[in-house]
Amino acid sequence: MKAVKTFLLILVAASFAGAADDCRLASGWKPDGPSRTFTADDLYEYLDGGAEGYLIFGFVRLEHQTCAKGADSLVIDVSEMNDPDAAYGLFAARRDPRQPLRRIGMGGEILPNRASFAKGKYYVELTAMPGEEYRPTLRVFTVALEKRLTGRSTPPGALAWFPRGHTSVRLIPRSVLGLRPLKRGYVAEYSNGQAFVVTEATAQSAAAVLAALRRRFAGAKEAKVADEAFEFNDRYLGGVCIFRKGHYLGGYAHLHKGTEGVSLARTLASRLP
Amino acid sequence: MTYRSSRRSFLTAGVVLPLTGATLWQETADRQAASSASAPQFSYRVLGKTGLKVTTLGFGCMITSDAGVIERAADLGINYFDTARGYQGGNNERMVGAALKRKRASLVLSSKSGARDKQRALADLDTSLRELGTDHLDVWYLHGKNSPDEVSDELVEAQQIAKQQGKIRFAGVSTHDPKVIVPAMARKGVMDVVLVTYNFSMDPGVAAAIEQGNKARLGIVAMKVMAGGFRERPGRGDSGTREKLKRAGAMLAALKWVLKDRNVHTTIPSMTDMDQLDENLRAMAEPYGAAEEKLLARQLDFITPLYCRMCGECTGMCARGLPVADILRHLTYTEGYGQFALGREEFLKLGPAVAAVRCADCERCTVQCPFGVQVTARLRRAQELFA
Ligand code: SF4
Ligand code: SF4
Numbered sequence: 001m002k003a004v005k006t007f008l009l010i011l012v013a014a015s016f017a018g019a020a021d022d023c024r025l026a027s028g029w030k031p032d033g034p035s036r037t038f039t040a041d042d043l044y045e046y047l048d049g050g051a052e053g054y055l056i057f058g059f060v061r062l063e064h065q066t067c068a069k070g071a072d073s074l075v076i077d078v079s080e081m082n083d084p085d086a087a088y089g090l091f092a093a094r095r096d097p098r099q100p101l102r103r104i105g106m107g108g109e110i111l112p113n114r115a116s117f118a119k120g121k122y123y124v125e126l127t128a129m130p131g132e133e134y135r136p137t138l139r140v141f142t143v144a145l146e147k148r149l150t151g152r153s154t155p156p157g158a159l160a161w162f163p164r165g166h167t168s169v170r171l172i173p174r175s176v177l178g179l180r181p182l183k184r185g186y187v188a189e190y191s192n193g194q195a196f197v198v199t200e201a202t203a204q205s206a207a208a209v210l211a212a213l214r215r216r217f218a219g220a221k222e223a224k225v226a227d228e229a230f231e232f233n234d235r236y237l238g239g240v241c242i243f244r245k246g247h248y249l250g251g252y253a254h255l256h257k258g259t260e261g262v263s264l265a266r267t268l269a270s271r272l273p
Numbered sequence: 274m275t276y277r278s279s280r281r282s283f284l285t286a287g288v289v290l291p292l293t294g295a296t297l298w299q300e301t302a303d304r305q306a307a308s309s310a311s312a313p314q315f316s317y318r319v320l321g322k323t324g325l326k327v328t329t330l331g332f333g334c335m336i337t338s339d340a341g342v343i344e345r346a347a348d349l350g351i352n353y354f355d356t357a358r359g360y361q362g363g364n365n366e367r368m369v370g371a372a373l374k375r376k377r378a379s380l381v382l383s384s385k386s387g388a389r390d391k392q393r394a395l396a397d398l399d400t401s402l403r404e405l406g407t408d409h410l411d412v413w414y415l416h417g418k419n420s421p422d423e424v425s426d427e428l429v430e431a432q433q434i435a436k437q438q439g440k441i442r443f444a445g446v447s448t449h450d451p452k453v454i455v456p457a458m459a460r461k462g463v464m465d466v467v468l469v470t471y472n473f474s475m476d477p478g479v480a481a482a483i484e485q486g487n488k489a490r491l492g493i494v495a496m497k498v499m500a501g502g503f504r505e506r507p508g509r510g511d512s513g514t515r516e517k518l519k520r521a522g523a524m525l526a527a528l529k530w531v532l533k534d535r536n537v538h539t540t541i542p543s544m545t546d547m548d549q550l551d552e553n554l555r556a557m558a559e560p561y562g563a564a565e566e567k568l569l570a571r572q573l574d575f576i577t578p579l580y581c582r583m584c585g586e587c588t589g590m591c592a593r594g595l596p597v598a599d600i601l602r603h604l605t606y607t608e609g610y611g612q613f614a615l616g617r618e619e620f621l622k623l624g625p626a627v628a629a630v631r632c633a634d635c636e637r638c639t640v641q642c643p644f645g646v647q648v649t650a651r652l653r654r655a656q657e658l659f660a
Binding site: 046174 | 339357613
């Protein structure tokens with residue numbers, strides 16, 4: 001039994017480490033020290049306070065490798081997450097939303113000294129130092145690493161739920177809109193507000209969450225969207241319209257003055273499966 | 274229905290709202306907030322030699338994703354907010370800046386740089402100021418320094434330059450090893466504030482170091498006040514116990530435990546939602562008593578298999594001569610404070626004879642920890658990491 005376990009561990013480690021352990025994906029680069037693996041228990045050793053930002057997304061482990069070419073150094077971090085949605089979520093949380101989104105895996109970005117992308121359940125981050133401009137090198141590494149990683153290259157289906165015009169879509173791993181009952185979901189940024197969708201396990205649990213929110217925002221008015229809905233104004237959330245469609249909870253928040261929340265919410269509801 | 278704009282949209286549009294009594298508490302959510310946190314009571318302390326009067330509950334913005342929570346905290350009266358250049362890939366500072374823009378002048382805002390040289394640190398500071406939308410930081414920390422050598426002369430010089438340029442008001446250092454850093458900074462006299470890991474699970478030496486820092490008039494800010502024991506660890510199968518303790522109020526108890534130490538001036542727990550904010554606000558008004566003591570004892574039991582109190586009771590018990598408490602302390606550098614290099618360096622200082630021992634070679638362990646620390650498992654972990 002022990003032998004089988006050891007074999008499986010080696011197998012898992014080998015398939016995972018394959019993405020990070022070879023600095024020779026670009027010519028002239030070689031490993032600078034051994035690779036290291038961090039799990040949820042010891043990620044703090046490496047990322048200090050930043051580890052929390054990984055853990056809340058559903059982090060499994062991170063393979064870390066430093067590469068060197070002359071005076072330049074490149075850090076390759078490949079994080080395995082619970083699932084592709086978590087990998088995309090971490091990517092979206094850490095990317096600079098002002099920069100263009102690139103078609104690398106499920107999505108990626110290449111900045112002068114940093115690149116990142118998500119593919120399958122992996123999130124990859126590359127950091128080059130000490131110069132200012134490493135884009136050509138980062139491009140070579142990202143292309144090669146992307147090829148070596150297995151898994152989905154299409155972004156999470158949830159992204160397609162949001163109507164066009166958003167500047168970014170993020171997975172919020174905890175307390176969507178800063179409201180604890182909305183446990184985990186996607187938020188899309190628009191120039192006139194934010195759209196969100198939270199998926200509950202069942203229609204009943206979704207109804208219970210909606211009822212709890214309705215109690216919380218006592219002055220809310222009923223609205224006609226999907227199965228049930230209400231809307232209200234809030235000092236911190238701005239104009240809000242929340243609806244339930246089956247086991248989905250969705251809606252808009254932070255709506256600007258004069259924005260028609262109900263019609264926006266209806267469009268969003270119509271796009272949900 | 275059309276909507277009034279949220280504070281957030283005003284901020285993004287750059288419109289300044291007048292803050293009058295009439296504009297406060299006018300919406301539906303405010304009724305909810307008023308019922309759960311009506312007139313929260315604040316306690317204040319002076320942040321050491323800075324002279325800044327800070328609320329004992331501050332706000333660690335690290336994992337917050339909705340700016341509204343931060344904004345509401347500021348509106349309610351919390352006045353100390355902390356972020357860092359590296360949080361959320363750099364996105365955290367931008368969100369914090371937008372959330373606090375309206376009240377910036379009345380707040381104490383801190384950020385950090387993990388850079389190891391002067392030039393990069395100063396470049397980080399300029400980026401922080403730009404992203405936060407402010408012309409100065411109240412406290413600028415050197416991020417995660419766990420040995421006095423890491424607080425290098427050139428980094429201290431960077432802080433002095435930044436002060437002269439008016440980009441920061443006070444200099445600080447953040448650490449996971451208060452026992453080493455606080456006394457060192459108290460002696461060195463170049464820092465105004467130290468940001469330290471401090472919680473109920475730590476040994477009394479940490480409290481003594483903090484007291485020393487306070488006596489030297491250093492501002493003391495506590496982080497990781499919940500002891501990390503509430504952290505989710507996928508696959509550990511411990512979520513049932515953890516959830517029960519959380520529901521029973523162990524997090525609030527942990528916060529109260531830190532606040533009862535008058536040598537601590539403010540705390541920066543991470544907060545992700547309004548409920549957590551309301552709960553944490555109670556720590557400033559409610560006493561730490563027997564109920565909290567009991568809850569934290571249960572929490573300590575929960576984390577005990579991993580947690581060595583460094584009491585030294587096991588000295589001389591190892592049949593192969595291992596200095597158990599020392600090795601576990603070095604493991605703590607790594608696992609608790611994020612300092613792998615320091616942990617390994619200290620472990621290797623114990624000598625080749627110690628580094629050569631493998632607990633796996635023993636049939637039976639002769640060490641018995643009266644506190645239930647799983648000594649063999651922990652030492653094997655240290656040997657795996659360092660030896
Ligand atoms: S292992 Fe146990 S006995 Fe030894 S120092 Fe730690 S707490 Fe004390
Ligand atoms: S298992 Fe480790 S700690 Fe226990 S007696 Fe053997 S060497 Fe010492």
